[in-house]
Amino acid sequence: AASAQLALPVSDYLLTFPTRITAARAGSDAARHAERATRLEVAAQARVAYFEWARARLQGVVVRRQVAQVEAVRTQLVALVNAQRVSQADLLRVEAQKAQAEQGVAAIDALTALREQQLRLAIGAEPSEALAIGDDVRVAMAAPAVPPLDQLHAAAMSRRLDVRTLDAGIAALDLKRQAGKAAQYPRL
Numbered sequence: 001a002a003s004a005q006l007a008l009p010v011s012d013y014l015l016t017f018p019t020r021i022t023a024a025r026a027g028s029d030a031a032r033h034a035e036r037a038t039r040l041e042v043a044a045q046a047r048v049a050y051f052e053w054a055r056a057r058l059q060g061v062v063v064r065r066q067v068a069q070v071e072a073v074r075t076q077l078v079a080l081v082n083a084q085r086v087s088q089a090d091l092l093r094v095e096a097q098k099a100q101a102e103q104g105v106a107a108i109d110a111l112t113a114l115r116e117q118q119l120r121l122a123i124g125a126e127p128s129e130a131l132a133i134g135d136d137v138r139v140a141m142a143a144p145a146v147p148p149l150d151q152l153h154a155a156a157m158s159r160r161l162d163v164r165t166l167d168a169g170i171a172a173l174d175l176k177r178q179a180g181k182a183a184q185y186p187r188l
Helices: 010-082 088-123 149-159 161-182
Strands: none
Touching: 010 088, 010 161
């Protein structure tokens, strides 16, 4: 004797599976939004690292010019001290300023090296790859026109990927809950 039985849950095809498929799609959308948000966040962090590095490099230029200026003043004061036109205390004060400026050069060089390393990590640059400032930071930038706060809030809420991720995740959970409710009905 042989027997066979085939059970085809029609109620699952009608009530449970469509909801679960829709829930899976909503979960997939949430994951896609989260990935895109992460990519944008990493790109923003790389831009911040670039501008921090550029600022450190430009601060180095300023500090080195300061050392050169103090050295020029010191040279003039040496001549004036030799001619007995100014006191030795004035010369010593300028030499202290020069030492402070040279200490500033050392500090800014260390900061520049740190910022460069952070930038290389953020953009995935090799140590042998040369980095250069690609923006003209001397040009004054005009501030954009700022719309009203309500309009800014509405635009931000419609564009923010984290909000979209949360909305898609909530929709997926609601759909899974509905699919769970469908399992309470008798199976046909």
